[in-house]
Amino acid sequence: MKKTVARTPTGIPGLDEILGGGFPQGRVVLVLGEPGAGKTILSTQYLANGIAKFGENGLFVSMEEGKGHYWREMSAFGWELEGAEKTGKFNFVDASPIRTIPGEVRIGKLTIGRQDFSLISLLEVIRSSAKAIDAQRIVVDPISLLLYQYPDESQRRKALLDLVEALAETGATCLLSSELHRVGLKGRIVQIEEYLVHGVILMQTIAAGRTMERIIQVEKMRETQIDRQPRPYRITEKGIEVYPRESVI
Template identity: 30%
Template structure:
């Protein structure tokens, strides 16, 4: 009887539900940029707008900074005012701590774009008797949000309340109510939580936040500290599932997306010169493809740097910018050394066509190198990049890490149609084709040139061999060459 009574309503209810779901699907749901560079690429657009997001991790992993950047960038880049409710640090401490990252909180407060509310919960001065609720917190937060029209809120970290209040049952219920209230208010909220022993957060906040949970991690491998980030959960959205390295440096937090690149980039058919006209002739089409990855291998002193400089020069002559990453020589040294063989790169440095960035590989972790590189690529917008030598990086990371980094690099270069030349130092005693670095990248390279340096009858004989060149035929035998004060001179075939 009952079922029959209700049945007529059922189809209508289902139809309504279906329409609702369809609309949701059509609109997707709105995302808001996180303000953390690189993160939006992993989350396909940022945080879920108007919903709570949980950021958890152990002490010192960058939660507060993450939250601060979310608020500050929200204000400066996306014009979304924000409220920072801090349960740990005072407003003054917070402002001081992030000032080194170029965040001027006091200025934003003065502009009425930011409110910082420090909630101090001191157990020793609080007595509990009878029933109460956390309406005071709601009112404070609501007042702060309304006074500046905030769109973003941070609660850092609400778990501190557990240290000050005995009635945890009530506290949990109130926190659940708070999250719902924030949702209803339509503010995007970042909630931080300290990592628990077997749970994501000590107080199990993840039970209350089901939309988006991000885990930060900080660990030391081989004495090099690496920070990693993983999206544990992102309801209703696709997201990258890997652990992504992230960095905290002078510009705040940046995440390195391992590019979600599919192998669908366009392949250029344009040919560019190797910088050495006789070498161009070795390739069927007269040079390298634009946007290709070129690998130059060889043992010490086989003229890898010289060959790269030729390539850099040819790019400069086309008025295309070159970014030269030198892991072994300083810019001055490179200029001097090239001058000795009749190559003058100084004018190009002066005219800002050539930028040489020199740093020691062990100066920083692999990710840091990658990030510096990416930043320079974004700022300088080079058409050609030279990394000399890529094998230096292997000293600071495991082969798999280096390989992962190189894959990322090459993908980025391909997408941006940047010509990339990597040199790699091989061990002369080893077979150059089974060298670890070569192993890591040779399959990714489009063109591979191997340089050799042999001693025959008391004479040094340099030779060059094109090992592979994707998409075009090439000369298949070794070519001897000499280096004199006019540069590299390829010798006619005489073998």
């Protein structure tokens, strides 16, 4: 018999269906999409469902926006995250100041460069915040700004590897989001972050006749039988909804 891998369901309507049941447990999955595609909504919904439906605590590491802004945007969907934070089931880490760290930082007798410091402190804060609430789900949203700090590709790769490894070590099932560098279904350049993760989900907007349609596609997912067809999705007042039996092309 084939070994079956434990799944972590997202609880997002239609998404688990194209994922063959959910994310492979304990793995690191990348969500790639243009700005406005719904990456922050999808990853927050993943955490909110974890808490409300599956008894799994969630950590949200925000690289871009502060907490006030995040609460305001997510309050539209009715997820009870503020209550969950009070009961220790949800944790929000504002890692956005990492962008404004000066060129060099002194820690004791040691002076280290900005890039190293920001990565080391990021990994440290992820480890401790995940541990504090025993998080089984972790989101880092988005990693684009972190990557831009490394113009050199080998350094960028190393930083990403360190991040993916640190996340994998927590044992949680993790989502990273990143900006997609082009539009349309053809001529896509594979981005470096895609090589280093266990799964990749694409969120895009394409022209369908006279309207624009949002499509989601599981591009790769280790240990999983996936549906690789692009499927339409919508963002409603309840969050993301995927239509796994509708085709777009």
